[in-house]
Amino acid sequence: MPLDNILTTSSTKTLKDCPYKFFLAYCLGIRQDREAEYFRWGHNWHTAMEMLGQGLGVDAAVDAIRANYAVRPDYIDPEAWEAEYWSVACCVIAYAEHYKDDGVQVDATEREFCVPIINPETGRASTKWKLAGKIDKAVTIGGRQLLGEHKTAANDLDPGSDYWRNLRLDSQPSNYIAASRSMGLDLVGVWYDVLRKPAIKPKQIAMKDFASFLTIKKYCGQDFDVDLHRDGNKNIAGVTINGDSAVLETLKTGVTIRETPAMYGARVMQEVSGNPSRYFARYELARTEADLKAAAYELWNVMQSINSMSQSGQWYRNERECLRMGRCEYCNICFNNLDPQHDQLDGYKTVENVHQELALTATTN
Numbered sequence: 001m002p003l004d005n006i007l008t009t010s011s012t013k014t015l016k017d018c019p020y021k022f023f024l025a026y027c028l029g030i031r032q033d034r035e036a037e038y039f040r041w042g043h044n045w046h047t048a049m050e051m052l053g054q055g056l057g058v059d060a061a062v063d064a065i066r067a068n069y070a071v072r073p074d075y076i077d078p079e080a081w082e083a084e085y086w087s088v089a090c091c092v093i094a095y096a097e098h099y100k101d102d103g104v105q106v107d108a109t110e111r112e113f114c115v116p117i118i119n120p121e122t123g124r125a126s127t128k129w130k131l132a133g134k135i136d137k138a139v140t141i142g143g144r145q146l147l148g149e150h151k152t153a154a155n156d157l158d159p160g161s162d163y164w165r166n167l168r169l170d171s172q173p174s175n176y177i178a179a180s181r182s183m184g185l186d187l188v189g190v191w192y193d194v195l196r197k198p199a200i201k202p203k204q205i206a207m208k209d210f211a212s213f214l215t216i217k218k219y220c221g222q223d224f225d226v227d228l229h230r231d232g233n234k235n236i237a238g239v240t241i242n243g244d245s246a247v248l249e250t251l252k253t254g255v256t257i258r259e260t261p262a263m264y265g266a267r268v269m270q271e272v273s274g275n276p277s278r279y280f281a282r283y284e285l286a287r288t289e290a291d292l293k294a295a296a297y298e299l300w301n302v303m304q305s306i307n308s309m310s311q312s313g314q315w316y317r318n319e320r321e322c323l324r325m326g327r328c329e330y331c332n333i334c335f336n337n338l339d340p341q342h343d344q345l346d347g348y349k350t351v352e353n354v355h356q357e358l359a360l361t362a363t364t365n
């Protein structure tokens with residue numbers, strides 16, 4: 001395994017969630033066959049943010065997202081797949097427009113690091129483990145260089161909300177700031193750039209709105225090419241919108257359609273652009289030397305826990321995590337008491353590279 005003996009933010013957070021989950025994911029490399037929507041959405045958002053940070057422009061960012069949605073996994077419904085693309089792309093367009101004159105200077109994007117993990121008591125490096133990660137951005141705001149972190153969230157982003165208070169406890173920026181010193185960066189805090197992911201889904205259009213749409217050929221402020229097809233009785237038999245066939249819905253009082261993915265995208269754009277304070281938030285948090293020291297102790301403790309459980313081969317399960325925030329991806333293994341090393345694990349695969357967020361292939365010793 002090329003990234004053996006590497007810890008990352010994802011892996012240490014997984015250990016904190018449930019050591020057995022860490023064992024499954026990072027020692028055995030077991031992953032679900034099916035990629036979760038939130039993971040794909042977040043990955044595409046990060047791709048776009050990286051490209052915008054590099055000054056490549058919003059068109060190039062949207063093209064890159066389109067390319068990522070070129071091949072649909074057969075377990076995902078075609079309409080849902082297209083809607084997902086439009087949802088990400090329209091949020092990127094709305095973001096780029098909202099922040100087009102923000103004056104933020106981007107000094108670096110997507111810088112990977114791999115640094116020794118230091119014992120904060122002795123100052124000595126672990127002989128086994130290293131910390132690897134990727135800095136989203138280094139930005140200069142008001143003359144100070146900050147760690148730029150892109151996030152997507154489902155939460156309320158109001159300045160006084162728990163979301164920001166909770167981020168204050170996050171040790172990742174502290175470890176990244178400490179690691180960035182080896183790259184010659186002098187980051188003094190973290191600058192969070194967060195998108196609240198819109199929760200709206202494609203919907204059936206109200207009949208009166210459908211009638212209006214057929215007349216004005218506009219939906220949520222955007223123009224569409226609309227072709228109406230009627231049968232021999234002059235009833236609506238089909239509607240083509242921007243070349244896509246819309247799904248007809250027959251109601252007691254007439255006919256309407258479901259939004260096509262492009263129409264849904266128009267509604268996402270209108271929703272996000274029309275409520276920027278709900279969907280976009282940026283927030284700066286200072287990081288002191290005491291924060292960096294606390295994070296270093298935390299990392300060292302996590303690493304020691306891994307060593308201890310690895311030695312005994314006993315990884316305890318945190319049963320309180322299984323159903324928190326939905327369902328843990330390993331419930332089918334744990335709830336059925338399967339032996340992950342000997343039983344057949346339907347719905348799972350084994351990956352070679354357990355740190356798929358990193359391109360690093362360096363060995364660690």
Ligand code: SF4
Nearest residue numbers: 018021317322328334
């Ligand atoms: S199902 Fe529960 S015990 Fe099993 S890995 Fe997930 S959180 Fe841990």
